[in-house]
Each structure stands twice: as structure tokens, then as C-alpha cells.
Amino acid sequence: MSWMIYGAYGYTGELVAAYAKERGQKPLLAGRNEKKLKAIADKLELPYQVVNLEDPVALRQALAEQQVVVHCAGPFEVTAAPMMDACIATRTHYLDITGELAVFELAHSKHEEAQRAGIVLCPGVGFDVIPTDCVAAQLKAEMPDATELTLGFDSASRMSRGTAKTSVRRLGEGGAVRRNGKIETVPLAYKTRKIDFGNGEKFAMTIPWGDVSTAYHTTGIGSIEVYIPASPNLVKKLKRMNYFRWLLRFEWMKNWLEKKIEQQPAGPSEKQLEEAHTYVWGEAKNAEGKVITKQEKVMNGYKLTSHGAVDVALWLLEHTPEGGYYTPSKLCGAELIERYRVTG
Template identity: 60%
Template sequence: MKWMIYGATGYTGELIVHHAKRMGYRPILAGRNKAKIEVLANRVDMPWRAFGLDDVDTIASQLEDVDLVVHCAGPFEDTAAPMLQACLRAKTHYLDITGEISVFELAHSLRKEADAAGIIICPGVGFDVIPTDCIAARLNAQMPNATHLTLGFDSSSRMSRGTALTGIRRLHLGGAVRENGDIKNVPLAFKTRRINFGDGEKLAMTIPWGDVATAFYSTGIPNIEVYVPASPNLVKRMQRMNWVRFAFKFSALRRQLEKKVSNAPAGPEQKERAANYTWVWGEARNAAGDVITIRQKVLNGYELTSRGAVELAIYILRNQLSPGYYTPSRLYGAKLIDRFLVD
């Protein structure tokens, strides 16, 4: 069966390509830039195609003989919609590595169309959101009457250039939580608390992580927040930024930040990825005030993404699964996180 990695020459896309090669697979490599795709494909001895994402009909024609696409070309708030529509037309399974709440919501809104087309739509098949989604599912299994779900992670790994650019693009929106079943935009560093993610108690702040969308579809828990460690100074800076963050939507300030990030390295090198694992944490609470907690130590986020994307692509291709919208834990089961644990 044929599958494709679109956005194969990006930082994370190329990590996925190399993991696929190590596992003995030969997906079709694709992207906008013909020269870059051809060079990479020749280097790893894989087939390739070059096409843009401006026209749904053109994309669909490139996917007619493709069973599944792993979409890695961001910013996903711009690229996911045309790729999703093309996958529906071509009847091609859709996976991506997004962490953008708006994209998760878009994908979920197309669940009936996916079912009718006989395809699976499963965004977030990387660090966004495999490990946190699996912890959410396990907490829900242990406490099915939970009303509040809090998730988080602690990693010293640097962000990739693409992740940083995505963060800048949504800076004007602030943070996000799910409250009584609805996603709510909130100020940056909306809440703080002290959390032991697994490496000692640390000050942490809320962030607009993808689980604000996906964990609700995995568990049905109506109140969801996601936290990461943050120094007191960073919390103060983020809270002060709330006074000016709306200016980032169109301002020259945003363009300056984007230019600075664009000149930075693509992402952490292999040695840095190997040295920087991630603690993933979750807490569920019910109306009676009972609390349960899970902590897991997993691979570096970019390593996890490269393996998770390939793992789920092959899982779909090798199994007869019901079509529709899925989160990673609903597709594979919460045991998926066990594939990425670190001793």
C-alpha cells in the first residue's frame, strides 16, 4: 500500500523520513519545493512528487493512488484545510503532526465526511498529542466520573523553528482552556500552580496545547487545562504581554519575531534530542474531590514524533479500521505511550 509524507524536507518531516527508512519503509516523499524533495529522495532512495497546496483538485489528483498521507507542512492553520479536503475527495487517510487547536477542531468537524469517504482522519500523531492523549485516556479509565483533567509536560529540549513560528502566529489569541465542554480563549499564563511533572515540584503555567481540543474527544471530560514549567520571571513576562498581545496579529513586531526565528537553527540536533527526554504528567479530579495522578518519562518530543507518525501510519495501513475522526489514543489505545517510554 502506498503512503506519503508531505512536507518531507521540513525539520520534523525529515526526521519522520529517516525513521521510516530505518524501519524498512519507502513512502512517497512530497512537498512544494521540487529541488529539495528530489535531493532528499535521491539521498534516501525513495519515490517523490512535488506539488503545492493552493488547489484542492491538484492535491487530490496527486493522492488518487495514495492510501495514506502524513501531513507535515505547516503552518497547519493554512495547510490542513486543503489537504483534508483533498484527502476526502481522493479517499486517502489523513494524519498530521499539528499541535494547533483550530486544526484539531477543523478535523473533528469533518468526522461525518470522513466516515462517508471511508477514511480515517487523525491529527496530532506526534508529541502533539500522543503522550498527553494517552495519559488522558488512562486517567479517564481509572476515574470515569472525572469532571476536571489537567495535563502537562516538562522538557529541556529546544523548540524547532516551525513550532516557534506557530507559537508566534497565535500569540495574539492568548491562551486556551476547555471549560464546561467549550474551548475558551484566556490570557497568557492564565493560571499558575506548582506541579511535580516527575523531576521535582516546579512552578507551571497554562498553555494553549492541543489537548484542550483532543482530550475532550478522547475522554468526554468537560474541563481541561495544560501546563508547562515556567520561571517566575517568564510568568510575569507572559502576563505583562497580555496588555499588548493583540498587536501581534498584524504588527511589525510580529514580523520581527518571525524573522528572528526564521534565522535560527531548524531544531535540536540528534545528540540534544537523545539527551533531553520528556516528563509527561496528568491529573484527574471528580466532583467528590478525589484526585488521581499519572507520570511517565518518554522520548524527546521530536524523536517521539518521528516514531509515532510512522507507527500510526503503518497501523492504519495494516488493519481494517472503522472510518471517521480519531485521536491517537482512540485509534491505537492508551498503550501507544508504552512504545515511547524511557527507563
């Protein structure tokens, strides 16, 4: 059973590779920077191969012997398409750790291609979006006639540099919700409300989280919003930013913001990985106004991502699902969240 972790030297990619090693696995580590790749491979005593996504021939040659690839190299809005196309060509199952709306929709658009190739396309096999996707599926099972779905999460963990870069690249596009089955672009901090995510009621705002895409494909519920806690001051700043967010769409501005982010720590500390747990919340409502809610406490998002990416990769190596696009809960079942639940 042969599988690859691409982008293994990024903050989260290294966590994925280390957890794979902990599980007794020997995935092929891959990426385009030989110096960084070799350092991680030597540290973990795992095989590696230098491969550039911009070289489709070399990429397909590298994937030809692999059953599964876990794609960890962002920004996924740039890197996902060439990797998906190469996976379809080589009949290699595709997994990634994205939370980017456009990537989920891209994967869904390639459903029929994946079916013909007999492979799985399942982006979001980490914190984005395993726990929220499983909560969505469980709420749908409890309320089959739900017409509205609201999800959210609360974490005290620091963002990794990769997550922060992805977030600033998205700022210029605004927020996103789903209405009547369609994804709608809305202003930043479009709506606010108070939510008890599981650790006390907090002021929260909408964000363009991946579940605006995935939860619809999981549940069929046509109206979806996702929230995180935010201070009233941050909400005011984001609302003001709506007037000039067009400026944030320029590539030079994105590059400038990314350079600022490079000055930050790579990601959460070891202490945060172990202690900064995440609270996940969901609410379903039907046409009669009945409401049900669900709360979960799970491990730190980056730790969950490292475990989830490996768990789903190993699941694929042991099972033969029909080809096509999947969300995590559609692929592995809504009980997948139980692996990452934290008690106490």
C-alpha cells in the same frame, strides 16, 4: 501499500522520512520546493513528487494512489484544511503532526464527511499529542467519574523553527482552557501552580496545548487545562504581553517574528534527540474531590513525533477502522504510549 509524507524537507518532516526509511518503508515524499525535496529524497533514496497545496487538482491527483498521507508542512492553520479536503475527496487517510487547537477542532468538524468517505482524520500523531492523549485516556479509565483533567509536560529540548513559528502565530490569540465542555480563550499565563512532572516540583503555567481539544474528545471530561514549566519572570512578561497582544494578530507582525526565528537552529541537535527526554504528567479529579495522578517519561518530543507518525501510518495500512475523526488513543489505544516510554 502506498503512502505519502508531505512536507518531508522540514526539520520534523525529514525526521519522519528518515525513520520510515529505517523501518524499511518507501513512502512517497512530497512538497512544493523541488530543490529541497529532491535533496532529501536523494539522501534517503526514496521517491518524490513536487505538489503544491494551492493546486487542488494536482494535490488530488497525487493523493489518488495513496492510502495514507502524513502531513508535516505547517503552519497547519493554513495547510491542514486543503489537505483534509483533498484526502476526503480521494478517500485517503489523513494524519498530521500538529499541536494547533484550531486544526483539531477543524478535523472534528469534518467527522461526518470523513465517515461518508470511509477515511480516518487523526491530527496530532506525534509528541502533539500522543503521550498526553494516552495519559488522559488512562486517567479516565482509572477514574470514570472524573470532572476535571489537568495535563502537562516538561522537556529540556530546543524547539524546531516550525514549532517556534506556530507558537508565535498563536500568541495574539491568548491562552485556552476548556470549561463545561467549551473551549474558552483566556489570557496568556492564565493560571500558575507547582507541579512535579516526574523530575521534581516546578513552577508551571497554562498553555493552549492541543489537549484542550483532543483530551475532551478522548475522555468527555468537560474541564481541561494544560501546563508547562515556566520561570516567574517569563510568566510576568506574558502577563504584561496580554495588554498589547492584539498587535501580535497582525500578519506583518507574525511575519517579522517568523523571520527572527529563521535565524535560529533548525531544531534539536542529535545529542538532544537522544538525551533530552520528556516528562508527561496528568491529574484527574472527581466531584467528591478525589485526585489521581500519573507520570510518564518518554523520548524526546521530536524523536517521538518521527516514530509516532510512522507507527500510526503503518497501523492504518494494516487495519480498516471506521471512517471519522479520531484522537491517537481512540485510534490506536491508550497503550500506544508504551512504544515511547523511556526507563531509567
